Amino acid sequence: MTDQHPIAVLGGGSFGTAIANLLAENGQHVLHWMRDPQQAEAIRQNRENPRYLKGIKIHSGVEPLTDLAAALKACDLVFVALPSSALRQVLQPVSGLLSGKLLVSTIKGIEAKSFLLMSQILEDIAPDARIGVLSGPNLAREVAEHALTASVVASEDDDLCQQVQAALHGRTFRVYASADRFGVELGGALKNVYAIIAGMAAAMGMGENTKSMLITRALAEMTRFAVKLGANPMTFLGLAGVGDLIVTCSSAKSRNYQVGFALGEGLSLKEAVERLGEVAEGVNTIKVLKSKAEELDVYMPLVAGLHAIVFEGRTLDQVIGALMNAEPKTDVDFIPTTGF
Ligand SMILES: NC(=O)C1=CN([C@@H]2O[C@H](COP(=O)(O)OP(=O)(O)OC[C@H]3O[C@@H](n4cnc5c(N)ncnc54)[C@H](OP(=O)(O)O)[C@@H]3O)[C@@H](O)[C@H]2O)C=CC1
Ligand SMILES: O=C(CO)COP(=O)(O)O
Incomplete structure (x- = not known):
């Protein structure tokens, strides 16, 4: 399924860019959503994200875009690599488009007023979505520079874990699975x-x-x-x-x-x-x-x-x-x- 649909990555920062690149290097078509049209245009033109990952060549399979609804409509699997402070603000307005999607948070933060972890916020915003987290020792620049790296996808949903492993596994990036979403996510925060x-x-x-x-x-x-x-x-x-x-x-x-x-x-x-x-x-x-x-x-x-x-x-x-x-x-x- 994941090799037929594009995969969305939300967030134009260092980790979103590193994950988008990894997916594209594995042959996936990636819709990389970011809020800044100038940044998207610069990446389209120069194949580089100089503010967040200077010197890293962005693969031609990564398509930067600023239309969030279009990215979500086109994709089943969505990696969310936004700062924790932006998650609700970005996804609440498009919650109607999230039903049935596989939403994987890479965010390592805790919501102050509720003490919710980010995947719990995703559940709150999109109760009909399938939810997982990706966490581990994954410095964005090293991921992008192909340092040998391992990560963990955690979800109660085995099929989600397998899809994420299939999408991200590559020559330099290895993904282990866990059923303990809460523990994995809490460790990262x-x-x-x-x-x-x-x-x-x-x-x-x-x-x-x-x-x-x-x-x-x-x-x-x-x-x-x-x-x-x-x-x-x-x-x-x-x-x-x-x-x-x-x-x-x-x-x-x-x-x-x-x-x-x-x-x-x-x-x-x-x-x-x-x-x-x-x-x-x-x-x-x-x-x-x-x-x-x-x-x-x-x-x-x-x-x-x-x-x-x-x-x-x-x-x-x-x-x-x-x-x-x-x-x-x-x-x-x-x-x-x-x-x-
Ligand atoms: N970097 C890393 O090594 C790793 C990071 N993570 C986690 O990933 C998450 C994202 O971090 P990272 O990519 O490093 O962050 P960066 O600081 O590199 O980039 C932040 C990105 O978020 C965007 N952004 C900020 N506010 C909003 C908003 N309201 N709406 C839309 N976009 C917004 C910024 O856009 P703009 O430029 O327009 O302001 C920028 O593209 C964090 O929780 C972090 O802990 C996880 C593993 C590794
Ligand atoms: O989570 C990270 C590495 O796994 C990135 O850490 P920093 O957000 O401190 O750069």
Whole structure:
């Protein structure tokens, strides 16, 4: 089915462009929707998206367009690669066109007022659509440059997972399937916050021990939170959990890491976000996560520490002191005691 119909990709940013290109390289006809007519025309003419993926040649099978309704009418499979802040605003007005479609969110964010993940918003907007998510250690530029990469498609709908695997699998991109949509999607949203902390630590010249401690304790913290919400902790040991956490906390190519690095250099949050000029979803997730953790009574010292620095005027030294002097805890929370 997917090889007969074009596939839609919504969002003209770095990840939408990388996914559109991958699909086209696999022989698919891709309708790549973006809001900016000048950008669409420039891509049509020059086969490049210079603002978001400079230097990457865009395949001739990618057709940029600005008519959202036309893209949705023509396609069954739709990848949604918009910022979380834009999802409702873009898709609510065309909800009538989404019935029966396969909608796959690549968005790694959480809606502030509802604490909904993006695929839950898709369900809300399009109750008759079939919904999945794509998440994993997938820095857009590396995907576009054909670095060997793996990702996860997660959905309760096996057929959707198989269609996404068939469409995206290629020489350099491997897609694993999961039935745990909630866990996979939550991992992608949570790790952004820890990438900000890791960027900050890097700017301060902290060592490799510190980096390892941060990533490992971040995994403990995000898993503890996810389990409280009913997620399966094992999902966090996969690509969309620890995999994405490692890449985003280790790479200066991550925008969240870059925001953290700028904070560590002494810039304000506003200055850091302005300097970036792209989406860093973790910035909005800090507040949402801190208040949800308090509501659920989940111990999240790293999130609380970052919140204290960014929004409560605490210094990094004060927060590091409090973290290192906190009462001793156990290493791993979720060790099964039977079955071995
Ligand atoms: N980049 C990456 O490595 C990865 C990103 N993701 C996730 O994908 C999502 C999208 O990120 P990414 O592509 O990187 O973002 P970018 O910052 O690269 O681009 C954002 C894109 O969204 C568009 N946009 C912003 N607001 C609207 C709106 N209201 N209506 C329509 N289009 C809008 C922008 O258009 P304009 O230029 O006109 O403002 C731009 O094309 C995020 O949730 C991110 O976490 C997931 C995996 C990897
Ligand atoms: O999610 C990503 C890699 O998997 C991209 O991370 P950033 O949004 O921080 O660039």
